[in-house]
Amino acid sequence: MTFPYTNCTTTTLNRLQITPLETSHEVSETPSLAETKIAKVHLPTAIPALDVSPTAFTLTKEEATPDAVMELLRKYGICTIKKLFDASEIDSINEELDPLFELKKNDPRLFPKETIRVTNTVSKSPIVVNKILSHPLNLAVAHKALDQANAFWIGNNINIGTCPAIVSSSIAFQISPNAACQALHRDDQSDHNIRYPQTYESFSFNSESQIGFSVALTKTTRQNGATRIIPGSHLWDHLQKPNEEDCIYNEMEKGDATFMLASVLHSASSNLTKDEVRRILILFMGRGIYRQKENIFFNADLEYFKQFSVEQLRRLGFAMSEPYGNMVELQDPLVKIKEGYRRTTNYSDICRVNSQYE
Numbered sequence: 001m002t003f004p005y006t007n008c009t010t011t012t013l014n015r016l017q018i019t020p021l022e023t024s025h026e027v028s029e030t031p032s033l034a035e036t037k038i039a040k041v042h043l044p045t046a047i048p049a050l051d052v053s054p055t056a057f058t059l060t061k062e063e064a065t066p067d068a069v070m071e072l073l074r075k076y077g078i079c080t081i082k083k084l085f086d087a088s089e090i091d092s093i094n095e096e097l098d099p100l101f102e103l104k105k106n107d108p109r110l111f112p113k114e115t116i117r118v119t120n121t122v123s124k125s126p127i128v129v130n131k132i133l134s135h136p137l138n139l140a141v142a143h144k145a146l147d148q149a150n151a152f153w154i155g156n157n158i159n160i161g162t163c164p165a166i167v168s169s170s171i172a173f174q175i176s177p178n179a180a181c182q183a184l185h186r187d188d189q190s191d192h193n194i195r196y197p198q199t200y201e202s203f204s205f206n207s208e209s210q211i212g213f214s215v216a217l218t219k220t221t222r223q224n225g226a227t228r229i230i231p232g233s234h235l236w237d238h239l240q241k242p243n244e245e246d247c248i249y250n251e252m253e254k255g256d257a258t259f260m261l262a263s264v265l266h267s268a269s270s271n272l273t274k275d276e277v278r279r280i281l282i283l284f285m286g287r288g289i290y291r292q293k294e295n296i297f298f299n300a301d302l303e304y305f306k307q308f309s310v311e312q313l314r315r316l317g318f319a320m321s322e323p324y325g326n327m328v329e330l331q332d333p334l335v336k337i338k339e340g341y342r343r344t345t346n347y348s349d350i351c352r353v354n355s356q357y358e
């Protein structure tokens, strides 16, 4: 039985009028896209799409400081960095992923059937943790845009709690010839963000819950299914409808990488080639107060995770979001997984308050 949602009134549901279909369902090939209702929508005034060429949001590795990346994310919602990874690093990543793709190639749930996904790669492939999740630029952008720290009165003290960003999903995608394009979507749907119109000047990273870090494991082209993206759509109203004509194709050489706000409208495009396979890995970092999109704990093999450092385990979601978030028997889960790890408080700092100032 589906969850009865009609009284969960939000500013998005208020704008819809939903009625049952009178005729039989139009069923598409993807079950989740089968139409079961008719919706009337109050559409917002549209913000025009940005007419930019990819060079506007492309940096060299040398130019790609965290601040430079964030400036382009603020403006376009996307920033591509040329040759962030060496060819040899990408070869080693592919070598570790090859057998995992092999295991998935006959998965009957593939949609479209030409697209193989290796999900939750951080729990299967240490190199993804060591080279992609732990890439200094990924960690620096996550730190500036998504890490949280806060001060709370606890009696006479002020306590500081921190909540580091954690991996939300880490899916490798391999799309083969004849794969059809995906429908345009935002990846922050899972966080139930409500998007309000913003301008480049008024934009705040506070409106963002996840940032994707997409690594080209092969060359990606318009022909072989590069991700298509609507630059600037992170500034749009929640219900502004995406149009295919507004997309640009994020073509990357093997070893290039792209940061993308999860609020940007995008999708995989069709692979129109006869013989080219397109492979990328998109790792999303998300705020630690939200659920991870991929449930890392359900099949977690704690022995596998013990190889990682405390800092890596923190970014994987095996730590406390201070105070108390994600606790196990009132403790930081790191105490359970990392031998010798001890902590005496559930906060980063406990401060005695001597005086107040205006």
Ligand SMILES: O=C(O)CCC(=O)C(=O)O
Residues within 6 Å of the ligand: 173, 182, 187, 225, 226, 227, 228, 266, 267, 268, 269, 280
């Ligand atoms: O494969 C791609 O280029 C994008 C995939 C994607 O957007 C998704 O599965 O959410």
Ligand SMILES: [Fe+2]
Residues within 6 Å of the ligand: 185, 186, 187, 266, 267
């Ligand atoms: Fe997506």
